[in-house]
Amino acid sequence: MKKNVFGIFGLLVAVFVITAIADPNFLSAYNMQNTVKWSSLYGVMSIGVAFVIITGGIDLSIGSVVGLVAVVLSFLTKIHGLDPIAAIGLTLLMSVGIGLIHGLLITKAKLQPFVVTLCGLLIYRSLSRWLTDNQSLGPVPLEGDPGFENLEQILMLDFIFSGQIAIGGFFKLPTPALFLLVLAIAGSIFLRKTIWGRYLYALGNNEEGARYSGIDTDRMKIIAYVLCSFFAGIAGILFAFELGSVQPAQTGEFYELFAIAAAVLGGCSLRGGEGSVLGVIIAAAVIRIIFNSINIVGISTHLEFGILGLVILLGVIGDEILKKKMAQRQVAASEKLAVELSEKSKSNEKLE
Amino acid sequence: MAFDSGFLLEVKDLKKSFPGVLALKGVSLTLGKGEVISLIGENGAGKSTLMKILAGVQPADSGDYFIDGKKVEFKNVRDAMDLGIALIHQELNLASNLDLASNIFLGREPRKKGFIDEQELHSEATRHLQRVGLNLPSDTIAGSLPIGKQQLVEIAKALSCDARVLIMDEPTSSLSQKETETLFDVVKGLRDEGISVIYISHRLGEVKELSDRVTVFRDGENAGDLAKDEITHDNMVRLMVGRELSEFYDRDIHQAGECVLKAINVVSPTYPDTPVSIEVRAGEIVGIAGLVGAGRTELLQTFFGVTPSLGGELEVQGVSFSPRSPADAVQAGLALAPEDRKLHGLVLPMTVRENASLPSLERDQKLGLLDHSKEKMIADEAVAQMKIKTPSIEQAARFLSGGNQQKIVLGKWLAMNPKLLMLDEPTRGIDIGAKREIYKLMEQLAGKGIAILFVSSEMEEVLGMADRFYVMHEGKISGELKKNEMSEESIMQLATGGSLAA
Numbered sequence: 135m136k137k138n139v140f141g142i143f144g145l146l147v148a149v150f151v152i153t154a155i156a157d158p159n160f161l162s163a164y165n166m167q168n169t170v171k172w173s174s175l176y177g178v179m180s181i182g183v184a185f186v187i188i189t190g191g192i193d194l195s196i197g198s199v200v201g202l203v204a205v206v207l208s209f210l211t212k213i214h215g216l217d218p219i220a221a222i223g224l225t226l227l228m229s230v231g232i233g234l235i236h237g238l239l240i241t242k243a244k245l246q247p248f249v250v251t252l253c254g255l256l257i258y259r260s261l262s263r264w265l266t267d268n269q270s271l272g273p274v275p276l277e278g279d280p281g282f283e284n285l286e287q288i289l290m291l292d293f294i295f296s297g298q299i300a301i302g303g304f305f306k307l308p309t310p311a312l313f314l315l316v317l318a319i320a321g322s323i324f325l326r327k328t329i330w331g332r333y334l335y336a337l338g339n340n341e342e343g344a345r346y347s348g349i350d351t352d353r354m355k356i357i358a359y360v361l362c363s364f365f366a367g368i369a370g371i372l373f374a375f376e377l378g379s380v381q382p383a384q385t386g387e388f389y390e391l392f393a394i395a396a397a398v399l400g401g402c403s404l405r406g407g408e409g410s411v412l413g414v415i416i417a418a419a420v421i422r423i424i425f426n427s428i429n430i431v432g433i434s435t436h437l438e439f440g441i442l443g444l445v446i447l448l449g450v451i452g453d454e455i456l457k458k459k460m461a462q463r464q465v466a467a468s469e470k471l472a473v474e475l476s477e478k479s480k481s482n483e484k485l486e
Numbered sequence: 487m488a489f490d491s492g493f494l495l496e497v498k499d500l501k502k503s504f505p506g507v508l509a510l511k512g513v514s515l516t517l518g519k520g521e522v523i524s525l526i527g528e529n530g531a532g533k534s535t536l537m538k539i540l541a542g543v544q545p546a547d548s549g550d551y552f553i554d555g556k557k558v559e560f561k562n563v564r565d566a567m568d569l570g571i572a573l574i575h576q577e578l579n580l581a582s583n584l585d586l587a588s589n590i591f592l593g594r595e596p597r598k599k600g601f602i603d604e605q606e607l608h609s610e611a612t613r614h615l616q617r618v619g620l621n622l623p624s625d626t627i628a629g630s631l632p633i634g635k636q637q638l639v640e641i642a643k644a645l646s647c648d649a650r651v652l653i654m655d656e657p658t659s660s661l662s663q664k665e666t667e668t669l670f671d672v673v674k675g676l677r678d679e680g681i682s683v684i685y686i687s688h689r690l691g692e693v694k695e696l697s698d699r700v701t702v703f704r705d706g707e708n709a710g711d712l713a714k715d716e717i718t719h720d721n722m723v724r725l726m727v728g729r730e731l732s733e734f735y736d737r738d739i740h741q742a743g744e745c746v747l748k749a750i751n752v753v754s755p756t757y758p759d760t761p762v763s764i765e766v767r768a769g770e771i772v773g774i775a776g777l778v779g780a781g782r783t784e785l786l787q788t789f790f791g792v793t794p795s796l797g798g799e800l801e802v803q804g805v806s807f808s809p810r811s812p813a814d815a816v817q818a819g820l821a822l823a824p825e826d827r828k829l830h831g832l833v834l835p836m837t838v839r840e841n842a843s844l845p846s847l848e849r850d851q852k853l854g855l856l857d858h859s860k861e862k863m864i865a866d867e868a869v870a871q872m873k874i875k876t877p878s879i880e881q882a883a884r885f886l887s888g889g890n891q892q893k894i895v896l897g898k899w900l901a902m903n904p905k906l907l908m909l910d911e912p913t914r915g916i917d918i919g920a921k922r923e924i925y926k927l928m929e930q931l932a933g934k935g936i937a938i939l940f941v942s943s944e945m946e947e948v949l950g951m952a953d954r955f956y957v958m959h960e961g962k963i964s965g966e967l968k969k970n971e972m973s974e975e976s977i978m979q980l981a982t983g984g985s986l987a988a
Contacts (some may be wrong), residue, residue: 328854329847336844340833346792346824347833347844347898348816407835461885467877468505468885475875 182365190406757961889920
């Protein structure tokens with residue numbers, strides 16, 4: 135597990151150094167702040183989908199959930215003038231509800247995760263557009279909006295979700311990074327230190343084996359989908375404040391693919407049972423830096439997806455090779471033991 | 487029978503290892519033309535491994551093969567088929583939605599102008615079906631036939647490839663008495679045609695009836711050969727076990743205590759029309775014998791909540807119990823070491839520690855946090871108590887041998903202090919040393935007052951280990967036998983739908 139993170143960390147360093155050498159502007163405080171901010175926003179979603187991928191499932195609806203949460207939040211605060219804290223609570227509740235529905239459909243109705251969440255992707259996206267008549271809007275109300283009376287409170291929230299905190303003289307830490315930090319630590323503890331995390335890995339590796347060991351596998355899968363949507367919901371709020379203006383048709387589009395890419399590049403196997411929060415976060419940063427680097431180095435942006443695809447492919451191939459090597463070492467240890475034991479039993483027989 | 491002077495097939499010094507176990511330590515085998523030999527040995531003796539190598543399913547590590555005295559090599563199923571060796575699998579491999587002719591010539595359909603030559607296909611298929619005594623239209627759908635007839639179709643398929651050596655791996659394990667007799671007639675007929683057969687079976691009565699010679703494997707090595715007139719039950723068992731049977735199955739009879747599991751008219755979904763009633767008492771070792779497919783595994787799974795019961799009543803220590811999931815069953819103090827260890831028993835990529843502690847995590851948690859030291863303790867204890875041979879408790883379970891994997895399964899349940907331990911084919915695919923340890927453990931657990939219920943297809947195992955056993959036939963209990971009534975004949979009688987003469 136730790137070796138996997140080592141590999142992706144090496145990739146991060148490599149991409150970082152190459153970009154910095156190609157254009158020293160990459161290291162400017164402004165660009166670093168941007169990189170940290172976007173990596174954090176992607177990272178939050180990616181941790182969420184990692185829970186699901188570890189169970190061997192998939193969630194294609196993340197981008198649409200991000201969009202829907204951003205739209206509904208803006209809709210409630212700006213147009214309906216709802217108390218902004220209540221609005222945040224409601225949207226998070228909505229994202230949890232979405233995850234719960236996914237989990238129930240997958241475990242109780244035995245539908246395939248791909249199908250359930252693909253339908254979710256379509257449904258939530260069109261809900262966003264229908265709700266707003268496809269007009270863009272943001273969470274911060276303007277004068278004349280019903281929500282304008284809560285402006286002070288909303289600006290406060292705007293700072294919490296998309297502000298910057300000065301550290302030292304010139305670097306300002308974007309607040310999404312703090313969200314990522316808290317969620318990453320919580321996610322890591324959940325996966326590594328609690329029995330539920332262990333259950334997720336177990337059922338991702340062998341669902342029947344876990345069930346035969348007395349684990350309520352359905353409940354654990356539902357929890358994974360709920361966590362995934364919940365993390366997407368938090369990302370939706372962060373994005374809403376970050377962007378200021380939410381496009382019902384576009385905000386969050388394709389984000390599920392970035393999140394899944396980060397999870398896979400970070401060491402999750404789509405077969406389930408593998409992955410760590412740290413690896414996923416580093417991978418999310420790698421993906422952001424690659425985008426950033428294409429931009430500032432001056433490669434045609436038409437190539438950005440192609441380059442990203444190649445990097446992920448190479449990363450996953452490297453990971454497979456590493457795993458095979460480790461497996462060979464374990465086999466060798468077992469074989470050595472078998473030979474030793476067999477010789478020992480032979481010499482014992484002779485003694486008898 | 488006239489053999490040629492040389493052997494049709496000869497195998498010398500074959501070696502094969504799997505992670506954690508040397509499955510074949512240099513075995514040899516000979517087979518004459520038109521000879522039927524039986525290959526016998528306990529679970530894990532290496533029979534199946536050798537058969538898979540001969541059929542080209544997996545390669546050997548080293549060793550030589552000769553056909554008609556000429557050294558040959560084969561690396562895959564294709565090579566083996568070209569040399570005339572065909573394996574009739576224990577699990578049948580017919581495409582159940584296709585007709586018999588299509589099955590027999592699957593992948594080798596006779597063609598005319600690029601299209602399948604239906605006329606040729608069916609006339610050839612009919613010819614081969616008749617060779618195995620099947621006078622059925624060749625357009626019969628394979629899935630509509632009973633299992634015994636499907637097996638004959640498999641043999642016809644092998645014959646259509648000009649097979650000279652048929653390897654039959656426990657062909658009678660799911661056949662009725664009558665189907666078995668038909669199969670034997672076919673095998674004897676083929677022998678007279680000059681086709682050689684390697685027959686693998688646990689049923690020594692059948693082995694005696696059918697074989698010209700018996701080769702015995704023990705623990706991955708040749709234990710000896712028996713010529714036709716030496717084939718007796720005692721000789722076979724002596725070579726298989728390597729010592730007296732009573733020494734191998736070292737059983738003390740314990741005083742049976744209170745009733746731990748009581749099933750009254752329980753119905754498993756596979757056999758919805760046959761309610762089953764049994765009981766198991768504390769300190770008792772109770773076996774369930776029967777043919778493969780008799781509903782034994784399904785019964786254990788129903789007790790364990792894998793497939794909920796459709797009716798009847800279950801009681802654990804007198805308390806009514808209706809498990810809807812294995813989690814419920816574990817809660818009630820039940821444990822199951824399933825037949826398919828790789829699929830159901832373990833999470834193979836996880837370590838010995840993680841597997842051994844999996845059911846106990848919930849009990850040992852504090853606020854949902856893992857108790858790492860407790861976990862390590864459980865794993866260390868399992869390794870020590872079961873003598874699990876592993877480089878460390880951090881080794882992934884998949885790199886251990888079958889015997890050690892089974893010990894992890896048992897270890898994880900013992901950490902839960904179960905009231906009832908159910909074992910489904912506890913020694914399948916396990917080497918002889920581990921097997922003995924597992925028997926010893928069953929014995930010790932019974933001594934501690936745990937109720938033990940096990941399913942086994944191995945005669946000797948049921949006879950040797952059980953204080954008492956039930957025999958199942960087509961989903962129902964066809965009989966219950968006490969220690970003094972047990973015999974291979976009585977089991978077969980009940981398992982194939984007969985009844986015991988009063």
